[in-house]
Amino acid sequence: MPIDLSERVRLCLARRQLVHAAGGRGNIGRVKVVFLAPAYPPEMQQYTRGLAEVGATVYGVGDSHPGSLPASVRQHLTDYLQVPRILDEEDVIRRVHAWMRGREVDRVLANWEVLVLTAARLRELFGLPGMSVDAVNGFRDKQIMKERVAAAGLRVPGSVRVLREADAFAAAEQLGYPMVVKPIAGAGSADTYAVENRAELESALARMGHVEEAICEEYIDGEEFTFDTVSIGGVPAYENVAQYLPKPIVARSVESVSPVIVTVRDLAQEKMAKGLALGRNVLKALGMGDGFTHMEWFLKPNGEAVFGEIGCRPGGAMIVDQMNYTSDIDLFREWARVACWGRFDAVRPRKYNAAIIFKRARGNGRISRIEGLGRYLRRFGEHVVEAKLLPIGTQRRNWKQTLISDGHILVRHADWDTARAIADAAANDVTLYAE
Numbered sequence: 058m059p060i061d062l063s064e065r066v067r068l069c070l071a072r073r074q075l076v077h078a079a080g081g082r083g084n085i086g087r088v089k090v091v092f093l094a095p096a097y098p099p100e101m102q103q104y105t106r107g108l109a110e111v112g113a114t115v116y117g118v119g120d121s122h123p124g125s126l127p128a129s130v131r132q133h134l135t136d137y138l139q140v141p142r143i144l145d146e147e148d149v150i151r152r153v154h155a156w157m158r159g160r161e162v163d164r165v166l167a168n169w170e171v172l173v174l175t176a177a178r179l180r181e182l183f184g185l186p187g188m189s190v191d192a193v194n195g196f197r198d199k200q201i202m203k204e205r206v207a208a209a210g211l212r213v214p215g216s217v218r219v220l221r222e223a224d225a226f227a228a229a230e231q232l233g234y235p236m237v238v239k240p241i242a243g244a245g246s247a248d249t250y251a252v253e254n255r256a257e258l259e260s261a262l263a264r265m266g267h268v269e270e271a272i273c274e275e276y277i278d279g280e281e282f283t284f285d286t287v288s289i290g291g292v293p294a295y296e297n298v299a300q301y302l303p304k305p306i307v308a309r310s311v312e313s314v315s316p317v318i319v320t321v322r323d324l325a326q327e328k329m330a331k332g333l334a335l336g337r338n339v340l341k342a343l344g345m346g347d348g349f350t351h352m353e354w355f356l357k358p359n360g361e362a363v364f365g366e367i368g369c370r371p372g373g374a375m376i377v378d379q380m381n382y383t384s385d386i387d388l389f390r391e392w393a394r395v396a397c398w399g400r401f402d403a404v405r406p407r408k409y410n411a412a413i414i415f416k417r418a419r420g421n422g423r424i425s426r427i428e429g430l431g432r433y434l435r436r437f438g439e440h441v442v443e444a445k446l447l448p449i450g451t452q453r454r455n456w457k458q459t460l461i462s463d464g465h466i467l468v469r470h471a472d473w474d475t476a477r478a479i480a481d482a483a484a485n486d487v488t489l490y491a492e
């Protein structure tokens with residue numbers, strides 16, 4: 058039966074409303090997303106929620122038993138494939154391929170560093186839009202990454218890839234001391250050493266025997282920052298900078314430190330200009346597509362901004378929560394909107410410097426007491442947005458393996474110096490003990 062014009066207009070309007078509700082731009086219906094690791098690490102649960110909220114049909118793939126998925130995740134999944142080992146790339150690709158046979162899929166996504174290449178390979182296999190294996194490789198392999206960034210005329214630390222001890226000594230001749238030696242595909246600053254001389258290099262190498270391939274780098278002094286984005290076609294729709302206090306290489310080697318990370322509210326200040334320009338150019342140089350990026354960069358005392366490293370996924374250690382507290386925004390959902398519909402809808406004011414302080418207990422074993430928290434909260438409570446320390450009686454975490462350590466306090470303030478002072482007080486005046 059032919060429909061008259063007014064009926065067509067009505068249908069058209071209804072269709073538009075539906076599209077709007079779903080967050081789309083003319084695509085009717087739902088975007089079908091295969092999302093790798095929808096529940097682990099735990100923050101992935103928020104991306105799963107975000108995907109569902111922008112109208113995606115989410116097919117989750119993980120190695121947890123479906124029965125062990127939290128209800129808050131399960132409710133957002135249309136289907137779930139349990140694989141024996143999520144990091145076994147070949148096996149995961151084979152199983153997902155078989156699982157999706159006869160079904161439509163529009164996106165394959167991952168926000169966990171170890172799975173971004175698996176997602177890219179699946180996209181290529183299915184012929185789907187999104188970043189290619191080659192582009193993602195530029196965000197995974199630290200040497201290829203630096204070569205591509207340097208080829209774009211951007212400042213990277215001098216570096217040499219090394220396979221044997223002899224290569225490292227030759228690299229030191231070329232780069233000079235101080236020098237950094239670290240695994241080519243490292244994470245969490247594991248096996249990363251700054252060495253001042255040959256003796257220190259020897260002892261670092263002795264401790265790195267299990268590392269297959271390493272990289273030697275010119276040591277860059279100065280301050281260390283992040284540059285985080287949610288990008289559309291490699292152009293940031295949301296930008297963030299945060300400062301590490303102290304630098305991760307120190308925070309990850311000295312147990313008594315309470316590592317602090319502070320987002321910088323005022324990105325328009327002169328001090329940030331070179332880092333922001335560097336970051337935007339790095340995204341172009343590496344052919345970034347849609348999604349999160351997390352870059353690290355150095356600001357040298359002479360004002361020069363130097364590239365550190367970058368991933369095409371969100372930073373860990375709750376930095377997305379920090380950004381959300383900085384702008385009163387939900388980037389878990391906005392990322393999903395970008396990934397599914399190519400749109401970022403939220404307003405993005407920078408209201409606060411948001412500081413997270415990670416606490417490490419003194420002593421080993423179980424948390425036995427917490428000192429100074431009550432006093433701290435009485436003093437600064439109005440600026441505290443989260444205080445999640447391990448409860449008394451729980452086993453301490455391994456501080457080398459998780460930056461989250463034995464809990465965190467998250468605070469925010471519009472003034473940088475005040476935010477820093479409140480963060481320093483949490484670092485110095487709150488103490489956990491374990492025995």
Ligand SMILES: Nc1ncnc2c1ncn2[C@@H]1O[C@H](COP(=O)(O)OP(=O)(O)OP(=O)(O)O)[C@@H](O)[C@H]1O
Pocket residue numbers: 214237239243244245246247249274275276277278281304305306307353365366
């Ligand atoms: N060339 C360098 N000059 C100065 N410091 C460096 C250099 N390379 C690495 N570092 C220090 O070591 C830390 C870890 O290095 P990098 O970020 O390359 O490795 P990672 O293990 O992938 O890091 P992450 O902790 O982000 O997972 C850096 O955050 C920085 O503090």
Ligand SMILES: [Mg+2]
Pocket residue numbers: 246353366
């Ligand atoms: Mg790093």
